[in-house]
Amino acid sequence: MLADITFPPSEEYRTGTQHEPLTFYMEALVESTRLDLLLGYFSSSAIRVLALGFAKFISNGGRARLIINHILSQPDKEALLVGTSGGIAPNAFSTKDFQSLRQALDSYGHHFFSCLAWLIATERVQIRAIRPKHGRGIAHYKSGILGDGRDKVKFRGSCNFTASGLLENLEELEIRTSWGANPTVFSSYEDEYERLFGGTADHAELIPFADIEAVILRDYGGKDLDELLTAEQQLIAQQAKQVRNKTHQKAVQRILQKIETYLASPRFPYESGPRLYQQEAYQNWLENDCKGIFAMATGTGKTITSLNCVLNESAKTGTYQVVILVPTTVLVEQWTGECRRFNFRKVIAVSGKSVEWPAQLGSITTQLSFGVATSFVIIATYRSFTNSQFQTYFKRLPTTTVLVADEAHNIASPSVAKLLDGIHLQKRIGLSATPKRIYDPEGSEKMEAFFADKEPYTYSFPMERAIDEGILCPYYYYPKIVSLTQEEMVAYAEISAKLAKLYARAKGDEKASASVEMLLMQRKRIIHKAQNKLTTFEKILSDIMTRHGRIDYTLVYAPEGYYADSEIDEEAFAELSDENRIIDFYANIIRRVSPTTTLTQYTSDSADKDLTLKQFEQGQINALLSMKCLDEGVDIPRTEQAIFCSSTGNPRQFIQRRGRILRQHPAKSFAYIYDMVVIPRTDPNSFTFQLEQRLVQKELERVVHFAFMAQNKYEATEVFREVCNSYGLNLDTIHKELSA
Template sequence: MKKGQLPLRTAGLQSDYRSDRCDIVEDFYLPALAASMSYDRAVGYFTASVLSVLGQGLDEFAARGGRIRIVASPQLRHEDVEQIRGGYALRTVLEKAALRDLREACEDPRAASGLGKLGLMVADGLLDLKLAYVAAAGRIGMYHEKIGIFRDERDLVAFKGSANETLPGLVGNFESIEVFRSWHIEDGQRAQRIRRDFDDLWSDRTPLLRVIPFTAAMKLLTEEYAQRTGNQAHLEPLPIDGTTMVLPRPDTDGMLVIPEELDVRDYQKQAVQSWFDNGFRGILRMATGTGKTLTALSAAAQLSKGLRRKQAQAALLTVVVVPFQHLVDQWSTDIERFGMTPIRAYESTDSWYGKAASLLDALALGTSRGGVLVTTNATFSGDPFQSILRRHRGHFLLIADEVHNLGAKRLRERLPDSATYRLGLSATPERWFDDRGTEALQDYFGKVVFEMGIGDAIGAGALCRYTYTPVVVELDGEETELYGEVTEKIAKMLAVQEFSEDGDDDSPLGMLLRKRANILGHARAKLPALRDQMMKRRSEWFQLLYCAEGRHPLADGEYGDPHEPSQLQQAVRLAGENLRMASASYTSETPREKRRELLRRFSSGDDLQVLLSMRCLDEGVDVPAARTAYLLASSSNPRQFIQRRGRVLRRAPGKEYADIVDFIVIPPEQTSELHRETERRLVARELARVTEFARLAENEADTLDILRPLRLRFGLLDT
């Protein structure tokens, strides 16, 4: 509380005020303003003249840093409505109408001091104004509610009634208001409810309403008014904010359309037909590199076309959800090929929220026949994006790329019931150690309606053929002991089911599984073996190297070396300094622009010879030029190794074969009987991946011969 400022509780505020019994300005507004640090007001109309009525009380309020937030509705005229119907951007029309209201106020002498106060408060950041309107059922309507909240540091006073925030509303008309004081038991709940209603309104979370910022446009007017009153300059029309999104005009299709130059393969047509036949729901299990994105967009285009046949004005909202930001950009590029510019929803909410809300308004009003939002899993699950989805009442297609990610509990709970049409994409839709998450995905998206594995894709010419080289390395003694300890903990947890039902990475089971995988991925014997393999291919280009994430599990132990370089750091040094091969790392910390530059350099074939990464190249990154892949991170998770194989099998000009070098981890020869079964299971898991890779390789027989001694040694001839 500022020095000399009395609290709201001592302002003598009553429970109601009416024009025949009191002066509402003198008896309510000014005492409340004198005791407040903030004033929130939501009304049908607002004009600057009201600020002059509040006079000295407002000056004192502003002097002590009091803040005002106003939500009002501009007065729309016939020509405004016609412009909206004609397809002009709603925000543009509303801003013009609100500016017109304020301009007309400039001509009223009584508004002069009010506009001056308005300009000063805007300039000092003490006053914000937003515009509200009804946007539902294909119509635009006035926001006509009248509520207000005064607050000090402890309490609040909420009120509602007939008065607008205009000069006649406070002075000339017959008005009444009801007042609710938070410190009165009978008023407290109503006061808090009105406060919540205003906060939702201000944050644009109120169903049926749109609320858009207006302060920036208003600031231009107040500055111009100040100049005009100083030098009598002529009042010219103000420009509208150039960032406003202009909605498609009704003479454009606003539909996804399959581009004429696109050669849709027969298996992609079959996948789309299978999805149609299953009621426009289902999951496409398609190998990495077989064109899942183009298949999904073809399905969306055909759906939009079918809806339009049934109903000429049918509009389809398509929402694409992907794991990472770079995939938003990749999908957006492909969507533009299909004739639409999508809204990219990631990073700052301010960068996309207004555009998305305007798109939904256009769909509701029929001024746009379609639209596409592309977003990340993180943004999709956030409250702002969810509020956008809740507004939409029309046709809605949800496409989930790498759909297995949405089976995580925090994400599947956000999947919208309002999506009539649902399409999931993944080479491996099943979730690893998470039956419940897998089941939830199938319940929401539907069953797998089409499958195309890597073998089928190679046979169809969608992926290239490959050779496979397994390289066997041993754990050292410390690594073997730690692996056994972690495996025993996992076995006990599985036996008594003491783990998260979702199998997420942060669950107790998930953390143990990740630690065990890290032991294998960081096995110290891999680096010398990698050097030998890279020496054989030292003159070759287009080489990808997948490293294990983080640090060696033993580096942080009691006797570990906290300064031990990560596997990625060691591999970068090996390739660049020791072997003199042009190389660079590509990680989650690499800025997006630099990532694009690295991929461009790598694909050129004469600049960057080796690209080293961890997980960033797993899902969705297009590197078709890659011809060799070193898999240092030997995960037993099928999703990871299938995706990594798919990365290097993509077709590219002049590319006939790919070469996969896989590092297989086994225990040392001399081990104790205590850990014998643990070691046998370790090798069995490694061989499961090797068998899958070898099965489709050009050199399958040679690969199986290399591994036969291991099968004999660990009694795994039948696996």
């Protein structure tokens, strides 16, 4: 903060004394987030001289406003025009990457002027050129204000904001601090500055950047205009002189120490800071004694929300200590990347792929045993968490360590649940888009008890809100009804008849209950492998080709398993191997409809999964076929189209899949979801009708989840008018029941 700087008691800086003007600029910039300069001559070479402080100023989130006269060097004028033309990419430089930013500002070559243009384009530096309204003079101000959000320092001096002015000339500077001066000293100056910057001052006018006089230096005669462009070799020689003063050297060392601390400290990865809902989630978590479940729709930033909690807790102690549990090794890698973006440097990955973690955990627990305040992030799969060796180290961690459970329903799985009573960590966060364990109310109760939470949970962020607020992408939903073939319907009806007879006595009869489970699996298999899905899939691909002209950024959730020889048309798929994997049939249909489409399969045994996702993101792979592998946690925001050829009745699966697809991407305005819904045709007078009605309602629950938030809700629901009439069902009623 500015108030932490030891300013000279006289509030004056002079070249050649203990307090150099250059020292003031450098020290004050490092502590500030606002700079308003009212200048005469300006040269970007001054930014190079102050690269150390200026890069930190920008990394603080700082923004500078400059009012200058109408004379610039040719490179500065060109950088200014490029920066205001709208042709600069907003992510050309990272304001959080201090080192690369400083390197750019310190180079004074092409890269330097690109950086300057970027600073202008992103309004990090806003420049206004002025000249007197009457007469032929020039603006020749030399003053400004630096601020840190709380305190301000006003300065007025003799030096131009040029390399020569900062390094070579004999200059003086007078300052006033907001905590030591009359407030009117600042208010009157700031009012005048706003009038000049806004072009409403009586005595000065703004001029278009195109009218700026560009001066090209031809010789070095010591004139004022010579300051506007400093040759690189001269500047290098001059920069060597900037450390001639011992006080300045000490100031530079203090600044370097502050920057080193900054570079080593955790921080929020986005300059804008956490969103309001992420701050609210943290406050709710605190109020629930640092325990709770964040029931947040896939794609709303559960990871960042939980790491923001860790960041806030680390600010209290100066160390970060967290254990993160995830379902898969892919998620271990994703969480590692997110933690590094928060500048959590000591990250230990614990999974079957890592052999180093025992030594790393041993080192941490040893330091902790000697009372050393040690930071760490431990990211482990649930499977590794149950490992006895891991548990030995885990039990030695401080009780104040934060425990984050991603896809938190996994914490109530049998192998993990038996360890819950022995977990000593008191700060707990559960993350899930769908916290409830379907078909396992007992497990759900254990999970909720562990996190000391229950519905509506410590923090909830539903998908509908996420779409409304633009956090997730809006989408169109195209459900396709699939009928069973005559042979499939006969087999299906036979199983249904057996089920209807067994249901009545299944509750109290273990043998009957086991038979019911077996028959349900057989019936599900018929739905799963329905032959007409292949025909429907081909029609969907043709629709995509008609609507978009090509098949790209497309994700296909294919059924698992194999076809029996009797279940396939060998002539239609003669080119396939004897393996008869269902996913291969879907891949073959894509090749048939669009031979130019590049595709690959993303399955549990796929190699180079990260490379596959990267190639999909970059458009080198147009279509990705998956079997359940992309259900939990994997980020694929570039997906524009998804085809669900296989969905269970488990809401977790299809809700998570939808969340994967709705993640925002700069090149994506909408997502398109195609969903195959298998509806058996049953006689309303059949004694199995009520049984089939329940199954159809279960399928329609998925339809309601998807259709009622889609851009084309009425078109999507109209597809099921006849089905609803046949089975005596109503989509609005189902929606109300689900909402309740």
